[in-house]
Amino acid sequence: MITFEQVTKRYGDQTVAVDGLDLTIASGELTVLVGPSGCGKTTTLRMINRLEPASAGRIAIDDRAIDSLDAMTLRRGIGYVMQHSGLFPHRSVFDNIATVPRLLGWKKPAVQERVHRLIETVGLSPSLATRYPHQLSGGQQQRVGVARALAADPPILLMDEPFAAVDPIVRRRLQDELLDLQARLQKTIVFVTHDIDEAIRLGDRIAIFAVGGRLAQFDTPRNLLAAPADDFVADFLGRDRELKRLALLDVRQAPRMHAPPLVDNDRAVPEAKESTVHDWVVVHDNAGRLLGWRHRGASALQPFTDTVSPTTALDRVLAAALRSPIGVVPVVDDDGCLDGLIGPAELRKALA
Numbered sequence: 001m002i003t004f005e006q007v008t009k010r011y012g013d014q015t016v017a018v019d020g021l022d023l024t025i026a027s028g029e030l031t032v033l034v035g036p037s038g039c040g041k042t043t044t045l046r047m048i049n050r051l052e053p054a055s056a057g058r059i060a061i062d063d064r065a066i067d068s069l070d071a072m073t074l075r076r077g078i079g080y081v082m083q084h085s086g087l088f089p090h091r092s093v094f095d096n097i098a099t100v101p102r103l104l105g106w107k108k109p110a111v112q113e114r115v116h117r118l119i120e121t122v123g124l125s126p127s128l129a130t131r132y133p134h135q136l137s138g139g140q141q142q143r144v145g146v147a148r149a150l151a152a153d154p155p156i157l158l159m160d161e162p163f164a165a166v167d168p169i170v171r172r173r174l175q176d177e178l179l180d181l182q183a184r185l186q187k188t189i190v191f192v193t194h195d196i197d198e199a200i201r202l203g204d205r206i207a208i209f210a211v212g213g214r215l216a217q218f219d220t221p222r223n224l225l226a227a228p229a230d231d232f233v234a235d236f237l238g239r240d241r242e243l244k245r246l247a248l249l250d251v252r253q254a255p256r257m258h259a260p261p262l263v264d265n266d267r268a269v270p271e272a273k274e275s276t277v278h279d280w281v282v283v284h285d286n287a288g289r290l291l292g293w294r295h296r297g298a299s300a301l302q303p304f305t306d307t308v309s310p311t312t313a314l315d316r317v318l319a320a321a322l323r324s325p326i327g328v329v330p331v332v333d334d335d336g337c338l339d340g341l342i343g344p345a346e347l348r349k350a351l352a
């Protein structure tokens with residue numbers, strides 16, 4: 001656990017980069033620091049490994065003040081990944097990753113084994129080990145940067161805009177890989193970005209900073225999106241805040257349409273018994289399996305182009321509802337049975 005208590009950072013020219021910060025970063029979680037340019041994210045990160053000394057307040061790791069440790073001991077337990085990978089240009093990929101284990105005096109076979117395992121862990125091809133940084137793509141360089149930071153298996157990983165310099169597709173892949181890695185390694189990760197979408201995708205918790213180094217809100221992505229503390233946070237989360245919230249929820253968290261017009265295809269239903277509220281009915285067989293839909297009173301059955309499952313994210317359900325000719329989407333469970341209908345009204349209730 002990393003704790004900040006009333007931490008302030010004033011640079012020499014009296015710029016207040018961080019202002020009275022109280023923050024507790026839980027172990028094993030991925031905490032994202034996000035906010036507009038110049039709001040003190042990088043400074044906050046660099047105070048953790050004492051690359052920047054705090055001007056006032058206390059920073060502790062597992063309740064030990066970081067000032068009480070010598071800088072080398074402190075940094076040994078903290079991996080650091082920077083925006084432009086920060087690789088040593090004249091060292092091979094292998095030697096870059098081996099830097100810290102060698103500093104720690106590991107034996108040659110142990111270093112070899114560790115480096116090869118890390119190359120695999122971060123999804124690089126073993127054949128890249130002998131290349132130099134300038135012979136790698138931006139995404140590959142970032143992977144080497146992550147491998148190097150993980151080399152001595154530190155419990156804490158600091159990442160400063162690590163994916164900012166790569167294109168959106170590579171960025172998305174690196175984000176997925178980081179989530180995958182984190183699920184396996186359970187490090188305490190502090191991740192700086194100015195991209196709110198990246199923060200929402202990656203963060204167990206997100207700290208939103210405002211200009212002047214003030215912490216505006218600290219919470220889980222879901223809670224932030226559901227209840228932004230003020231206009232600044234709401235603005236920063238974006239005008240499509242509801243869509244972002246839908247993306248974090250799935251079909252299990254939405255109600256089903258009340259009294260849907262369903263018809264069992266195997267039982268003759270008199271026209272009058274069919275719904276009069278809707279001009280369509282959804283048809284299933286007597287085992288509850290979805291067959292399609294038809295206009296009320298008509299006989300021609302139409303297939304649904306989209307169905308969703310209990311684990312489909314609600315933003316995808318909204319897209320499917322917008323595409324559906326009847327404005328609602330059938331939920332089909334793992335056994336292929338119809339489990340109700342969802343439309344915009346149900347999505348609104350899921351957000352309420």
Ligand SMILES: Nc1ncnc2c1ncn2[C@@H]1O[C@H](COP(=O)(O)OP(=O)(O)OP(=O)(O)O)[C@@H](O)[C@H]1O
Pocket residue numbers: 011012013015016017035036037038039040041042043044194
């Ligand atoms: N070495 C320094 N000397 C003086 N002022 C600095 C120094 N480093 C940063 N600052 C100032 O401190 C404030 C916070 O900077 P910091 O880099 O922490 O912000 P940031 O949120 O990480 O910004 P960005 O997203 O643009 O990287 C800014 O006003 C910046 O100009």
